[in-house]
Amino acid sequence: MVAxxxxxxxxxxxxxxxxxxxxxxxxxxxxxxxxGWTDQAVAVGAGHGLQNHGLVNLHEKVLQEVRLDDEGERxxxxxxxxxxxxxxxxxxxxxxxxxxxxxxERHEAGPGVGLLKQLGVRLEGGVLRVEDSxxxxxxxxxxxxxxxxxPCSISDLDPVLLAHFSGRRNLVTTIEHTERTWTVTEAGKAxxxxxxxxxxxxxxxxxxxxxxxxxxxxxxxxxxxxxxAATPRTGRxxxxxxxxxRIRTVFLEMGxxxxxxxxxxxxxxxxxxxxxxxxxPAREMQDTFYLDEPGEIPLDEALMATWxxxxxxxxETGSTGWGGSYSTEVSQRPLLRTHTTVNTVQYxxxxxxxxxxxxxxxxxxxxxxxxxxxxxxxxxxEGIIVEEGANLQMLVTTLKTxxxxxxxxxxxxxxxxxxxxxxxxxxxxKWRGKWLELGGAGIFRPEVTEPLGxxxxxxxxxxxxxxxxxxxxxxxxxxxxYISDLDWLRQQPIL
Ligand code: PHE
Numbered sequence: 001m002v003a004x005x006x007x008x009x010x011x012x013x014x015x016x017x018x019x020x021x022x023x024x025x026x027x028x029x030x031x032x033x034x035x036g037w038t039d040q041a042v043a044v045g046a047g048h049g050l051q052n053h054g055l056v057n058l059h060e061k062v063l064q065e066v067r068l069d070d071e072g073e074r075x076x077x078x079x080x081x082x083x084x085x086x087x088x089x090x091x092x093x094x095x096x097x098x099x100x101x102x103x104x105e106r107h108e109a110g111p112g113v114g115l116l117k118q119l120g121v122r123l124e125g126g127v128l129r130v131e132d133s134x135x136x137x138x139x140x141x142x143x144x145x146x147x148x149x150x151p152c153s154i155s156d157l158d159p160v161l162l163a164h165f166s167g168r169r170n171l172v173t174t175i176e177h178t179e180r181t182w183t184v185t186e187a188g189k190a191x192x193x194x195x196x197x198x199x200x201x202x203x204x205x206x207x208x209x210x211x212x213x214x215x216x217x218x219x220x221x222x223x224x225x226x227x228x229a230a231t232p233r234t235g236r237x238x239x240x241x242x243x244x245x246r247i248r249t250v251f252l253e254m255g256x257x258x259x260x261x262x263x264x265x266x267x268x269x270x271x272x273x274x275x276x277x278x279x280x281p282a283r284e285m286q287d288t289f290y291l292d293e294p295g296e297i298p299l300d301e302a303l304m305a306t307w308x309x310x311x312x313x314x315x316e317t318g319s320t321g322w323g324g325s326y327s328t329e330v331s332q333r334p335l336l337r338t339h340t341t342v343n344t345v346q347y348x349x350x351x352x353x354x355x356x357x358x359x360x361x362x363x364x365x366x367x368x369x370x371x372x373x374x375x376x377x378x379x380x381x382e383g384i385i386v387e388e389g390a391n392l393q394m395l396v397t398t399l400k401t402x403x404x405x406x407x408x409x410x411x412x413x414x415x416x417x418x419x420x421x422x423x424x425x426x427x428x429x430k431w432r433g434k435w436l437e438l439g440g441a442g443i444f445r446p447e448v449t450e451p452l453g454x455x456x457x458x459x460x461x462x463x464x465x466x467x468x469x470x471x472x473x474x475x476x477x478x479x480x481x482y483i484s485d486l487d488w489l490r491q492q493p494i495l
Contacts, residue, residue, distance in 0.1 A: 003195035004053045005222075009035075009046035014055055015196040017184045025059075026182045047182050055188035061179045064154040066162065068147065071170035076147050081108055082115040083140045089121075095128045147171075233490065240481055242495040243469050244361050247381055250405045251359040254398070256383060259360045261343040266297035268331035270342040272307045273349075274420035275447040277322040278330050282338070289336040289365050289376075296332040304328045306451040317446040336365035339462055340382035341420070345448065348386070352453040359383040361465060372477045379465035381439070388456050392423060395441055395459040399427050403438075406468070416440055420448050421460065431471050439463025 006014070016034035017026060026034075031043045050056040068076060078084070088103055089095040101109050113123070119136045122129050130136055146161045154162070154174060165172045199219040202209065209215050237245070248258065267290075271283060282288065308326040309315035337343070340362050347358055360382045368374040385398065400411045410430035418424045421442025428435040441461030449458055466478050473492060475481070480488065 003191055004055075006053065006196070007046070007049055008198045008201055009037075009042055010049040010053075010055075011196040011198050013043065013046040014050055014184070014188055014191060015193060017056070017182070018189065018191075018193065018196075021189075024183055028180055031182065044180065047180065050182075050188065053187075054185060055191065056182045056184055059181045059183070061181075062176055063179050064174055064176055065151050066154055066157060066172050066174050067151040069170045069173040071168075072147055072150070072165075072172050075171060080140065080143055080147070081112045082119065083144060084108075085112040085116055086136060086140055089116075089128055089130075097123060097126050097128065100128070231490070236494070238489065239473055239492040239495060240465075240469060243472060244379075244465070246406070246495055247361050247465070250402060251383065253405070254357070254401065256357040256359040259343055259347055259358045260362065261346070261360070263337045263363060263365070264291065264297075264334060265337045265342045266299055266331060267333045267335055268297075268299045268304065268307065269346055270335060270337055270339070272304075272311065272326075272331050273345050273448065273451075274341060275310065275445060276419045277324075278311065278326060279322075279324065280419070285367075287367055288338055289367060291334040291336065294334055296329075297334045299328075299332055301328075303451070304331055307331065310447050310451060314447070315451065317450045319445075319447050321447075338366050339364050340380045341460065341462055344382055344384045344460060345452075348384070348449070348454055348458065349452045353455070355387045355456065357383070357385050370479070372479070373467075373470075375466065375478055375482070381461075381463045381465050381468070383461055385459040386454070386456050387459075390443075390457045390459050392425075392443065392459075395443065395461070396425075398459070399441060399461060403427075403429050406472075408471070413441075416442075418442055420445055427461070427463065429471070436467070436471070438467050 012035050013031060016031070017023075019034070023030075028040060028043055031047070032038065032040070035043065035046075037043055047056060047058055051058045075081070079087070085100070085104070085108075088100065092099065097113070100113070104112060113121075113128075116128070116136070117123070119139050120130055120132060121136065122131075143161065143164075146158070146165065149157075150172065162172075166174075200214065200217065201221050202215065202218045203221045205215075209218075236242075251258070267283070271280070272278070276282070306315060308328070310317060310319070310321055311326040312321050312323065314321040340360050343360060343362070344358060347356075361379060362382070363377055364380050365377055368376050370376065383398075385394070387394075396413055399413075403409070403411045408429040408431065412428050412430075412435065413425040414428065416424045416426040418440055421440075422445045424440065424442035426437055427439050427441060428437050430436075439462055441459070441463075444454075444458040444460055449455075466481060469475070469481060470478060472495065473481075
């Protein structure tokens with residue numbers, strides 16, 4: 001017969017059993033001794049394997065075993081209470097109750113005398129007496145011997161004594177355990193001993209293994225990758241946090257530095273600085289969260305004068321502006337930023353003549369009704385490149401590089417409109433055969449850069465993080481990201 005592919009412990013156990021053909025039944029201890037093992041689990045495991053191959057039969061018997069409990073261990077070491085009292089009695093001429101109470105603690109004296117009385121000791125005028133002292137002696141010896149014999153199968157014990165000890169506190173306890181024995185089957189006997197020689201079994205391919213020729217002779221352990229395995233539950237980043245970290249890494253690799261700034265801002269920086277007209281619909285209460293506190297965010301008068309000129313007639317930029325009249329009160333209204341461009345434009349104002357590459361991944365707020373694709377709080381991936389000679393081609397290449405590094409190599413741009421960029425474009429990536437819009441970009445208009453004293457071109461973009469997260473995690477409902485569903489969180493890939 002073709003020998004089944006046995007594991008080393010299975011080979012060893014079967015070989016040992018074949019080695020003693022006269023021996024029918026093998027106990028756990030027999031197997032351990034014959035195989036030179038100390039770990040019961042190895043023997044039981046090997047036995048299971050052999051049983052699965054039909055080479056041994058397993059016989060299991062559930063046994064009740066009586067063992068010493070805490071007090072039983074003590075009695076075995078110091079003597080049973082009745083034995084200690086009896087020894088004390090034997091040492092006295094007139095063993096009086098009074099002396100006994102001095103010699104023993106109260107909690108022992110009372111129950112101890114009770115035990116002796118059951119054995120035939122009587123109390124007469126305060127003195128302990130006994131008629132048949134050898135009967136008491138024998139009873140105590142029998143009880144002590146009982147404890148000495150433990151642990152022991154319940155069926156091998158004297159039922160009267162067992163009942164006696166079971167009625168005393170914490171002396172003995174009964175536990176169930178399974179006794180296993182094995183017998184070799186005909187198929188097991190038929191396996192040739194040559195097939196039971198233990199092999200080097202390789203479970204890990206290591207450089208050391210490959211350096212010699214040992215692997216040529218080795219046997220490779222087969223893995224069943226379809227088997228259920230426990231998934232370790234360890235702490236891990238929220239997928240959103242992990243995605244933000246990945247985006248950071250990509251921008252840092254591309255030579256950008258990160259900008260982190262507040263989300264309470266003035267309408268002036270959030271909109272006026274970006275040449276968004278003061279009557280633009282996006283400024284309305286229903287789109288923007290304005291704040292009551294603080295009452296206003298005071299802005300530099302000179303700066304507002306420049307914005308006023310630009311908005312009303314284009315200032316020095318050659319633009320015609322939006323016309324109408326600009327209000328400094330509107331400019332100083334506090335709000336929750338509606339885009340992170342509010343922070344990049346202030347960064348530019350602080351560093352007007354520096355070439356730079358800056359990015360941020362941060363939270364923005366808009367009064368959106370919550371649905372499958374909208375949340376009132378979300379995140380933007382924002383960035384700028386300021387550099388002499390920077391152009392639209394460079395902007396598109398940068399965005400394509402970013403998305404390619406994120407795993408979306410197919411990117412296209414389409415013309416778009418933003419009040420603060422010219423040209424303006426929309427970025428789309430291909431996902432499951434469809435083009436999805438992920439953000440806006442463009443080159444800042446002179447109406448934005450000139451008041452800040454910037455002469456180099458500024459490439460800028462702002463993209464939705466949640467949109468990207470939906471692609472990366474394959475979601476069709478954006479809310480899934482924030483409901484903290486533990487089962488879902490545990491199933492998310494490590495990004
Ligand atoms: N701020 C724009 C938005 O919120 C995106 C954008 C940023 C567009 C920079 C052009 C340049 O959608």
